[in-house]
Amino acid sequence: MTIGARTLRGAVGVAGFLAAAEAAIRTGLLDARLLPPPSVVLREAALLPADPVFTAGLTGTVSRWLGGLALAIALAVPLGVLLGSLPGVERATRPLLEFLRPIPSVALIPLAILLVPDDFLMKVSVIVYASLWPILINTVYGLREVDPLAKDSLRAFGFGRASVLLRVSLPSTAPFIVTGVRLSAGIALVLAVSAELLAGGAEGLGVFVIRAGSGNRTDLMLAAVLWAGLGGMACNAALVAAERRVFRWHHLRSGVAS
């Protein structure tokens, strides 16, 4: 399937979804006074890029999102590799990590505000905290799935632990790490917006949503959320494209088999 056809199919899917929602509202299945129909939201969304407040907010949110995601990757992959390749360390730290993981970052925001006296860093650290886990856990478990014989093959040539990790375990785990990154990207975006919603800020998508909310402008709020969705979609598309290039063998093999 060409890229064009794929885009088309995707667009049809999204359009279908929106049309269904529109129909539900227009036919009174959902109360139009409480929920603006997609057509209205789409119109508002189309107008938003002309609003400097919105674009400044979007830029800010995206920079914190991507910054946080980058930091999460930079922390979680090495940590995951460490834990995945040293089962003893993994077992010893597991309770601590599993204790930290379900702590809601949202609940930590008041604390984060106290501890990190810089708005940007505060939000980024909340994002990092929440989006670390999928990468970390997928890395640890992906490493466990590596075929032992593949590792032995390189060890037999006298390569040390580090080389085996770098040249066998990591490449073979890479698809799962990327899946973790894709999950984390979504979570990071959710947190980028949520942190702004809770902590406020000079600009940001979440700040925009606060304003829309206190102005009773559900249409504007959903329009902003729509842009968040588009941002997530774009990021994911980029990751999938990267995946396709880097793991060409993987797609080839699956393709041949199916």
Next chain:
Amino acid sequence: MTIGARTLRGAVGVAGFLAAAEAAIRTGLLDARLLPPPSVVLREAALLPADPVFTAGLTGTVSRWLGGLALAIALAVPLGVLLGSLPGVERATRPLLEFLRPIPSVALIPLAILLVPDDFLMKVSVIVYASLWPILINTVYGLREVDPLAKDSLRAFGFGRASVLLRVSLPSTAPFIVTGVRLSAGIALVLAVSAELLAGGAEGLGVFVIRAGSGNRTDLMLAAVLWAGLGGMACNAALVAAERRVFRWHHLRSGVAS
């Protein structure tokens, strides 16, 4: 390593972490006015089970958490299997899913309130929405990783798509699905608390946290958060134990090789 030894090691890890935090605060490395020392938090946490407001809140939150998680599993695994085994459908729906995924559940709460006019169900649906993704995505990608030859082996005996899925693809993907469930369990708990923080309600851990947070009781807040962490830890331990039983072969194989 016996279960006892494992528990001990874990306890040592957590204790070390707490001791380090305590030391940092006592020596003035961290500002005691900003962050109460762990000893204080622990004492508060120990007292909490005696507080009926807290226990009612905990019960409510845990029931919504586990209910949401169960529903997320029940939805995401079949959906993931569907998308993972029908690449055409997957490609067509991917943009829609990737559009929906990064939409902050926080932003969806207004919608949820409107669509689900029941507090319990509303919160559960927010939990489901957020915790669906790790299971879904890990399932889809796990299915892609299944060795094509393993599938062919069963197909050659005349087994249909459904049987191959059930008997080869699913068992071989199971470790990744469980990893997804573990991730989702954490996220579901985060959302169970966050939904209360954002949508309010009568009781819940989140409600407790808000009150403690707004009342300058960081110690109480952290004590409540500590219980959330403990809950997540317990759930994870249960999942890991189940994993160990079900995927015995997997642990044996890795154990033998390392």
Next chain:
Amino acid sequence: MLKVDNLAHAYGSHHVLDGVDLTVGDGELVSVVGPSGCGKSTLLRSIAGLVRPAAGQVLINGVPVAQTPDDLAVVFQDYSRSLFPWMSAAANVALPLRRKGLSRRERRDAARAALEQVGLGGAAGKYPFEMSGGMQQRVAIARALAFRPALLLMDEPFASVDAQTREELEDLLLAVRATHNMSILLITHDIDESVYVGDRVVVLTRAPARVVQDLAVDLPFPRDQIATRELEAFVRLRAEVGKLVRGRPVDKESQ
């Protein structure tokens, strides 16, 4: 039973099969030999419906097969990856028998019996990764035999077992074939073996593969590892197959 009609296949621009014709009669055992990489496994996968050939067709009992034919069993060349690592040897062998509508008990008994036949009665409870290469390969053979298919496709099934076990398995194959009237297509690199077990030996050229020769093996039954191999006809056939396989100089670049 099986008729392969002018089958052709290419992976991308790489032509592998170039009009292969082949038949396996009811209850017949046909050996296929040919150089490494010539397309034997591809041929087998096409018959099993796992590869859709670019041209030509496969007929089973006169009916063209689109999907995997019914009542078929395959022993793959890459036996280790064709076993399910999360199942014991016995469970691996028993699994396909679900298609046969057997009860749990019947499946278990059939699996045990088949494992006994290949000399693995004591290893029924072992997981694949706990077994040696040759043991894994024998599990794959037992799985196919337990299924009692009408058509059995085997891709170098004895490559990883020692000489004596190999001979035992060859004789087992002949015995099973005789008892259950299976039709068998056996791909092998061992020229002696191709003649010893075969009713016919089909020799393929290097890729893109075509049939060079379809030789009838007129050796008496029952065959015997020592007596049959000493027959003059055996020695002659073996030499002939050997010459046919070596027939053309192998163009190494194209493999």
Next chain:
Amino acid sequence: MLKVDNLAHAYGSHHVLDGVDLTVGDGELVSVVGPSGCGKSTLLRSIAGLVRPAAGQVLINGVPVAQTPDDLAVVFQDYSRSLFPWMSAAANVALPLRRKGLSRRERRDAARAALEQVGLGGAAGKYPFEMSGGMQQRVAIARALAFRPALLLMDEPFASVDAQTREELEDLLLAVRATHNMSILLITHDIDESVYVGDRVVVLTRAPARVVQDLAVDLPFPRDQIATRELEAFVRLRAEVGKLVRGRPVDKESQ
């Protein structure tokens, strides 16, 4: 070069090696034969430092090995899983050469040359899953040869290739050994092969494995596929190894 001293190993309660003694001299090629599941692969893995034996020791040039010895290459029995699926054949072969401190270009050239030697000059760019079983196995051989190890361990390296290729590879092995003075331990199920390539043939019992016999092969060099195999000494040795392998009745239950 290599000295295996009273090596014993068990997987859980299952005893596999029971005091194996073995030596491979400098530049010597020793064949090992034995029944399927007797512990040959376990022996090889112990020598390579991938399995820590329960008792006994492995000495290389007199020094006991704890980890993987330096300057070693292994061709695994399960070749398909020992290749890295994300790399082309050439990249797979070139990878271990990083240990040798070769430049990128040198690695690439060495990989190409080794692939040529095993008849895969044209398949350098293919991924493992795009190759036939025999081709994959030859990539694994090329990878080991390109490394030019002092000690080469091979576990049924020619099991998946056709008769002619097999003979070519046997001769290649002898040639490489002669040129680079490698010491080689070759596990094989083919009795003819064990004699044809070996300086000595070591015969193992069924599990738990012990050495039944360590036979010197006093056939002249250079060996020749037709002439050597016609020698009376060859026929005698081959029969002797055959008899030793079959020596005891195989207790099927215990495998």
Next chain:
Amino acid sequence: GGGSTDSMKAAANNGLEKTKLKVGAIPIPDPAALYIANTKGFFKEEGLTIEPVTIQGGAVAVNSLKSEILDISQTNYVSTFSAVSKGEKLKLIADAYQAGPNTFVLMVPKNSPIQTPADLKGKTIAVNTFNNIGTLAVTATLKVAGLTKDDVTFKEFQFPQMAAALTTGQVDAAWMTEPFITVTQSDLGTRKLVDTMSGQTANFPIAGWMTTEEFAKNNPKTLAAFQRALARGQEIAAKDRKEVEAIVPTYTSIKKETAAVITLGTFPTTLNETRLQRVADLMAEYGILTGKLDVTTLLAPQPAATP
């Protein structure tokens, strides 16, 4: 007044400790004066640069002040007094907003059987936050009808979600403020049940500006400059509704049309301790504060009248 030369002089003369201030404000009409003063350049003239930061509520703002993410923040008095009673060290800088008639009302669905506050017995009421102005005002209103807060159930909903909660029957009544009152009235036909800002709560002080004790101590001159400029904005807001209508849509999402019709409270020009003490006393009466709180200790020094 003065031009840019004046402002430079002011900065030099006053020796401001800090010239850039991050000020938290909620996107509702209450902090209008801040934006008016900023747009009109009053802060510039004092040598200050203001960065308005949108916040959602006062609770996190206290933390933001403590960690100096914010220097000054809007707050509501009830929250501030609660926080102070629990040990937070805060100072009130200026008043911002005071309730007027019909600025905070209880709304019920169009055809609700609830006709008087007495009908609320046993019903569920939506408020934006527990133990805050909402519960306080509603409890005071219930008292008039002979009910206590134990006769009703409070549920937390954010203002934007109250309309949905009302229509879907999750609550029987909702405590709303502008612009939600106007919008739900016109869109959904909801009905005003009772004005909660009357009697005990008539002209109730709602919002003001706060900072930490520490900041107030270390930056007296800056704070005075801020107060002066803000007071000029507040004068305008207090006198001229048109100015408020014009500024509100610039920092909120309230539409111009809506801003023109919503009911507004008043913008007090002085920070009056007697009025504020009323809030603390009422809180004590209804159990939101456990003891008496003397608000005079919380007031930052007030600047001399604007020159």
